[in-house]
Amino acid sequence: MIPGPVEFDPEVMRALGAKTASHVSPEFIAVFGRALQRLREVCLAPSAQPFVVAGSGTWAMEMAVANLVEPGERALVVNTGYFSDRMASLLERYGAEVVQARASPGEVPDSAEVERLLAGGRFKLMTVTHVDTSTGVLAPAEALVRAAHRHGVLSVVDGVCATAGETFHQDAWGADVYLTASQKALGVPPGLALLSVSRRAMDSWRARRTPVRSLYADFAEWLPIMEAYETGRAAYFATPPVNLVYALEVSLGQLLREGMEARFERHRRMAGAFRAAWRALGLRTLPASESVAAHTLSALYFPEGVDATWVGKVREQGVVLAGGLHPQLKTRYFRVGHMNVVSPGDVLATVGAIERALAVAGHRIAPGSAVAAAQAALLPPG
Numbered sequence: 001m002i003p004g005p006v007e008f009d010p011e012v013m014r015a016l017g018a019k020t021a022s023h024v025s026p027e028f029i030a031v032f033g034r035a036l037q038r039l040r041e042v043c044l045a046p047s048a049q050p051f052v053v054a055g056s057g058t059w060a061m062e063m064a065v066a067n068l069v070e071p072g073e074r075a076l077v078v079n080t081g082y083f084s085d086r087m088a089s090l091l092e093r094y095g096a097e098v099v100q101a102r103a104s105p106g107e108v109p110d111s112a113e114v115e116r117l118l119a120g121g122r123f124k125l126m127t128v129t130h131v132d133t134s135t136g137v138l139a140p141a142e143a144l145v146r147a148a149h150r151h152g153v154l155s156v157v158d159g160v161c162a163t164a165g166e167t168f169h170q171d172a173w174g175a176d177v178y179l180t181a182s183q184k185a186l187g188v189p190p191g192l193a194l195l196s197v198s199r200r201a202m203d204s205w206r207a208r209r210t211p212v213r214s215l216y217a218d219f220a221e222w223l224p225i226m227e228a229y230e231t232g233r234a235a236y237f238a239t240p241p242v243n244l245v246y247a248l249e250v251s252l253g254q255l256l257r258e259g260m261e262a263r264f265e266r267h268r269r270m271a272g273a274f275r276a277a278w279r280a281l282g283l284r285t286l287p288a289s290e291s292v293a294a295h296t297l298s299a300l301y302f303p304e305g306v307d308a309t310w311v312g313k314v315r316e317q318g319v320v321l322a323g324g325l326h327p328q329l330k331t332r333y334f335r336v337g338h339m340n341v342v343s344p345g346d347v348l349a350t351v352g353a354i355e356r357a358l359a360v361a362g363h364r365i366a367p368g369s370a371v372a373a374a375q376a377a378l379l380p381p382g
């Protein structure tokens with residue numbers, strides 16, 4: 001129950017173990033083509049250009065930056081934690097002049113301040129971390145993306161800890177780059193960087209004055225490949241991760257069978273049950289309020305008298321959780337991922353293990369009280 005890599009469906013794992021076909025075989029062409037089409041549906045972005053490349057989430061971030069930023073251009077980072085910091089440093093590497101809208105850990109930057117910056121800042125692009133995995137903070141992506149659009153600023157949304165778990169309608173909201181990785185709510189082991197890029201962002205890339213500085217990032221290399229596979233032809237730039245693409249095609253098929261809205265709703269329901277358990281245990285969340293709390297993970301301060309070694313005690317109870325990540329607070333909190341195949345059974349098992357580990361650590365808790373609170377939240381209404 002960590003915030004990625006998560007648990008994967010057995011059918012997805014079987015695809016990884018399948019015989020590796022040639023990357024130019026008809027069989028692989030069909031699979032890759034379907035995976036790209038399905039990615040459009042998952043991002044709710046039929047009009048955008050999908051890219052699927054071997055790499056991790058950081059690579060998806062780097063591809064967005066390498067292609068859309070030229071030295072001296074200005075970028076606004078809506079900073080909600082560790083991964084927003086990473087985005088800012090990437091932008092600086094590629095020569096951008098970076099301005100950051102900041103907030104205390106657990107909060108989102110003030111929207112009026114972002115609006116003011118967008119209005120006066122002459123920015124080429126704005127970046128948002130939809131869910132910052134270090135804080136569990138959910139940024140108001142729709143409002144931010146729409147604000148950027150109004151001011152003619154490209155929006156880049158890091159969906160690594162959100163895609164297919166948090167509501168996101170790329171086309172309807174007008175988001176320019178929606179980037180993500182395979183190992184979280186998309187349900188595929190680590191190794192894929194995925195991007196969905198609007199026409200406006202592709203036009204902005206076409207209008208560059210300077211070449212993209214990284215060969216492996218350059219849309220000029222990848223666009224013909226994606227277009228070829230999606231229209232049933234093979235093309236070569238760099239060998240695709242054949243089995244990960246098989247696994248992606250299977251997982252995206254499962255996601256779409258569940259339905260995106262149903263999937264977002266399931267993540268909200270599971271998060272709601274976890275929140276009920278946290279309240280019952282008196283655990284304080286790192287996000288300052290429920291309105292800025294992610295549905296894909298929980299970040300919680302350790303209770304009194306418990307330190308980071310307690311995560312090991314939960315593991316002894318059979319559930320793997322993650323420690324802290326935010327540099328300022330790292331040792332003071334822990335994280336519970338609830339993405340992808342997460343079910344009511346996972347919620348109850350996790351909360352039960354946390355209750356036992358708290359008891360082992362000397363906390364007096366009424367056995368089953370948090371489990372009951374989660375269960376009550378999971379029961380059908382009425």
Ligand code: PMP
Pocket residue numbers: 004056057058059083129131132133134158159160161181
């Ligand atoms: N952005 C966010 C929001 C993330 O959670 C992560 C990874 N946890 C990344 C970017 C970087 O992804 P990766 O570790 O796959 O490079």
